[in-house]
Amino acid sequence: MSFQIPKNAPTFGNPQQRQLEDRLWASSGVTARSRGGPGGGAGGSAGVLGDVQDRVGGFLNPNRASLPMYKDKPYAYAPSGRARPVYRRKRVLGLITLVVLGLLWYTGAFADHHAAAVGKFNQWGWLTADSKAKGAKADWDKRRKLVVDAMELSWDAYERYAWGYDEFHPVTKSGRHMAPKGLGWIIIDSLDTLMLMNLTSRLTHAREWLSTSLTWDQDQDVNTFETTIRMLGGLLSAHYLSTEFPNLAAITDDGPNMPGEDLYLEKAKDLADRLMAAFDSPSGIPYASVNLAQFKGIISHDDLGASSTAETTTLQLEFKYLAKLTGEKDFWDKAEKVMELVDNNGVKDGLVPIYIYATTGEFRGENIRLGSRGDSYYEYLIKQYLQTNKQEAVYQDMWREALQGVRKHLVTYTEPSHFTIIGERQSGLDGDLTPKMDHLVCFMPGTVALAATGGLTEQEARKLPTWSKQDEADMQLARELMQTCWGMYKYMATGLAAEITYFHIADPPLPESAPHQAPADFDPLPDAEWHKDFDVKPQDSHNLQRPETVESLFYMWRITGDMRYRDWGWEMFKSFMNYTAVEEGGGFSSLNNANVVPPVLRDNMESFWLAETLKYFYLLFSPDDLLPLDKVVLNTEAHPLPRFDMGKLFKTGWERKPRDKEGKLVTQPKTE
Template sequence: MSSFTVPRNVPSFGNPQRLAEDRLWASSGMASRNSRGHGGVLDNVQHSVDSFLRPKSQLPMYKDKPYTYAGSRRIRPHWRRKRSLLALVFFSICGLWFFGFFSGDSSSRRAASQWSWMGTSEAPGKKVDWLKRRERVVEAFELSWDAYERYAWGYDEYHPIAKTGKMMAPEGLGWIIIDSLDTMMLMNLTSRISHAREWLAETLTWDQNQDVNTFETTIRMLGGLLSAHYLSTEFPDLAPLADDDAGGLGEDLYLEKAKDLADRLISAFDSESGIPYASVILSKYEGKPSHGDDGASSTAEATTVQLEFKYLAKLTGEKFYWDKVEKVMQVVDDNGAEDGLVPIFIYPSTGQFRTKNIRLGSRGDSYYEYLIKQYLQTNEKEEIYREMWDESLAGVRKHLITYSSPSRFTVLGERPSGLDGALSPKMDHLVCFYPGTIALAVTGGLTEAEARKLPSWNQQKEDDMRLARELTQTCWGMYKWMATGLAAEITYFNIDNPPLPESAPHNPPDDFDPDPDAAWRKDFDVRANDVHNLQRPETVESLFYMWRITEDPKYREWGWEMFKSFVNYTAVDEGGGFTSLSNANRIPPVPRDNLESFWLAETLKYMYLLFSPNDLLPLDKVVYNTEAHPFPRFDMGQLFSTGWKRKPRDAEGKIIR
């Protein structure tokens, strides 16, 4: 490992955006939050939990792998599509009950006051107060965080119904704490950040004999620490703490912890090909191949660590971080994937793809996301990634886009047997990151109105924005179809045989008729094993991008409706916070008794940003990693460059040999 000592004062890359961002940030009203109270729903939060909690388990890998729920004996797949007004009213009351609305003690009365908005409706035509709605998101975060802090502090997993925690390593990895740092900073939750920093400084160690997933640990832990470093240094008025000020004892705490972790994770890249092994033993600085899939790594996992290590390289001046993750992109691209679409497994030993499965769902998704985001991260200087993105989007249109029947919603399917095989009309919820990413690629983070004034605007960009709108609507339909208004993990669609091509005429309804017998409902098909909802962020992520870029208020309204469904149907009684669901297509739903860390890191953060002024973390100044951790865009400077070139290709993207 390098002997480089992390500097106490990290340069701001000489980018003049900092002062401009500070002014914009101040105008967003964040400074006024410094004086807000920190009581919330759960007051007098305890900072420890009982010692009976279980010590160890395997790393969950929720981000890239849909969890398949087999159902319980208590609830066999006997769920109904029709919504009952009585059931909705009943469960709305239950939602308020979960927050202690009808309890008599003082803390419950405070909760009743705080959440009484759930029982009221806004006057028609009244101007929406989005900052007030944003406060509701903060309250939901506080409820979740304070429950975790009270019942499972320091544990990597939290089970809100049992009110217990669980470790994923002997001494804990900070799975929930680190993933939530930047959300708390944005919300200006100073006392909670202070407690988290105390745990990082006094308890967290990476020197543990623990096998961790390379990708998950990079995007959540390394990404969370780097984002916390960025926000705390560039925006010191957010959740201000004296010990992280310039010259303070903990000034570089986040960066020091990040570098220690990165030096362990980077050992995963010491394979014969440079493709990272699926996991790493932290204390041994040793990569390990996957236990399954014949030792192959997930393609998405191997290619969704670049933003994190490139930003760390820029911060520390350690070029080998950059070189290691850049090499991965070259190895993947040297396979010569047809039309820019890559199979979902790749061998670290040879750098060759395994199987022909093509999809933008699990194990494939964020490869495409990081193509355009790497281009944006270095201020649009690395054209190689823009070219790869453009090829992949054209390939998606050619091979994966079709339309449902009878309503003709736009569907992004899969090719399990390769591009020559049949199209499967299956969409993981994970796929719903894609429409927002398309819009981001079209405008580079500018509003659509601004981008249209540029000479670079053309018909292709027009078509791409149309596709982004159509896919966002399909993803929102996944929510509207379910009884709780919360999407299933996987949705299938009824399509024509053979599937309609992307060029086929289509004109789906603008709105989703609530009638349980409405024609649009026939297009969607959710199967019994797929009815779980894991609090995933992908759709609200796209709503956030679509609102910022198109400025169409319907995306905010959809997000608000989604948020209310989460509050109504995932709240846990007795102050437990919120939980994922095993069955989201029945009322009352069946809880799963698990809080996903990305509920705090992504879902609620994107809700907060969706309801915030658009100059809070503006899209043309930052880039979000796949766990919603914001990093600054930067210039490569003298030390860094794109160190590889693509091999010549034919019209289908195949390498000319």
């Protein structure tokens, strides 16, 4: 059963523009420079944030153009600067009248905006499209088909209005390039989703573009991390799926001994050869950016020249798999060396600051967090261990040490309801705990569960002789964090989480060992006590269509078999369908303000909406034998890669140095 696109009525409020967290992060993650021309492509202004970045960036390079590279960073929002078509402007007065009437009704019916539950504000009527009788069994096959419908709507809107462009603005029906000839940002990021959903005709069009239009030989600076996880990861995943599962969206051209057999791998190898320039730093820590045509690494223009720690340590799955495919050991060695260099800083309790210098290999500052710039360092510790079939114990050791550090320094409980949160130590481990969680932190419940079970079900893992009390405790932590992340959705008027949520905690914060018991369910009443624990600031109320919570729901469902995680995912999916859909066939958009109904659309579809969010919904509603977790690892952009044995060519080329209880390296006496 398909659904009708909800008719979102535009709003004409003025959403607050957020002050950028940790100053502007323009070139390290969000911008690129084009020496070969304007590089802006079509599509007009990138909006207020892009203007701010361009003005600040102009001190370094007046030609810098804004790019949507923000997988690992919070973002600021303001209404799009693009002009509406004339035919829409003629309707403004009428729409304003409708909106005012709607707001008057909304104010009376929902005095407390936290009570605006999706089920009570069914503006477009779609929420009942898959209603079932009380006690009846849900039809998960039908729900999975609805996710495919959403993917088709999203892809077809992009294909119709912005084909080949790296950005898609669904409200204004326009696109924009990130490089003179385009980088395939949306197309490549979506390849494996098209395959998994068996969307053959759309995949054929994507392959045609790759074959005839994509070139990496462009005089363009790109972010090392974002390009690796999205473009390199997307191509490698497409190669893996098309090779190992040829019946998924089967295309004759990519079959064995056919002309296009190695298309994905050839494009990946060409890109990786260029990205390798990032590792040519004095320390071996990769530079923040790379010029593709010049094969040249470029130091970060922000943060005093430091790279993001998460970005430098979230390249390993991709480069190590490419090394396995090609036999070119240099890909493996350069990426692996980074892990040794980071670990040789000797941090306390496995928790790393979020900046590191490519020039010296040393950390900058003491800011510790599992949100932006820190998150995927921890994610890739355990995933590197699993990728090589648990043959590299050093990464499991580092993960376990870090998780204990998280428990000791970052975990606390909210007041009055005792939800479990992971806070931040912005001034170091001896500084105050900030009760703040980026939505990005919600990767942790699923990752903790994956690490505890190795991808087996919890029932299977408990039968292993290696199962321990610590594994039981880790699973409990995963469940508690999952509850908190779901609460971040339930707290918002649209049922879609804010980019950042703050919490009320005790002073001093309760330790991880403190007794706690959060409510099992979220009371929908506007004066429910649990509302007191959460706090979303107006400047943080945007929703980027991020995947981290549905990602964790997918892992938790597969590992625990607890139906609540599927049910939560279905509620979340319905909220996305009802509050992010764009009128007139535009697909779906991120939101400037997710805490008002109707919501404030931002006019941008993130590529990870296709690569991650919809893919995780699809996997959550699919049978468990689709991408079994004990056979694959998904990179931080949800691109599935196979687990493999290292073989004779590859090995773990380093060992951890001894350290004291403070994490400082201990000098070993020389032996005669």
